[in-house]
Each structure stands twice: as C-alpha cells, then as structure tokens.
Amino acid sequence: MAGGRTNVVFGAGNPNARLMFIGEAPGRDEDIQGVPFVGRSGQLLNKILEAAGIERDDVYIANIIKCRPPNNRTPLTNEIEACIPYLGRQVALIAPRVICTLGLPATQTLLGIRGSMGSLRGKMYVEGDVKVIPTYHPAAALRDPKYKRPIWDDIQLIKREYVKA
C-alpha cells in the first residue's frame, strides 16, 4: 500500500494549533519533501491563508493518507482505513477547536457521511468540542476558478470560528 512512497508525510505545523487543515494525500512534491501542502495546491492554500489573515505557522496541516498514492489517484477505502488511527491520534494530540477538511475524501472521512462537496460545504458541523468546516480542495480551484469563491466564503466562516476559539 505504502510501497511507492519516498517519505511518510505525517503532518506539519504548530502542535498547539487551534485550527487544523486536513487534506487528502501527499502529492509528488510532498512525497519528496516529507511535508504536506508544499506543491501547487499548497501554494494556493498559502495564498488563501495569507489573504484571510491566518498564519500558516499557527495552524497544523495533515492529510487523511500519509503516503502518496501511485500516480496521485484518489485514496482507496483500505488505504484510508489503514491511516485513520494515525489521523485520530493527531487530532487527539493537537486538539484543535476548528478543523477544515479540504475536499471530499477528507470531509466524508471526518464526518462519516456521504454527499457531494457542494452539498456538504458552507456549513459547520459540531463534533463534540470541535467545529468541522468543509471546503473544496485547493486543487479544485486550480482546475476550475469557479471554486475560488466558495472556498473564500468557507474561509471566512473558518476565520470567524477560529478567532472565537
């Protein structure tokens, strides 16, 4: 399952973060550097955070899958299941107040519900002490700029909750 990887990409950021981002899986650049969201999606995420006045150094960033899937394909259910205990430990240790899930696999995994990104985003899901706010993956906005606006709207909601947290 993890055979093709160069590095395990566990997560990066502030271990005391009140805000955590959870993406899908490492891509090529992340696999090489061992750090999440350093490639094109990461650069767009950096721009979005900067525009929203959120310091990347203040947040924690992880993925549901810790190893790059071959050819960047969508993670398989058994891969997600294999990595879930690590993600669970990470969330427990960081204990963020707000989690932003980036894209459908992360959103469905965290919330344990099905649905399209369009139907799941734009809302806040209260899970115990944590507020989960899903948005589109930055890669979606790289493919089609129409996703920039909803991502921006969701980031405003995230910022509001983060400032309060």
Ligand code: URA
């Ligand atoms: N896409 C993700 O979901 N995670 C990364 O770390 C990089 C790209």
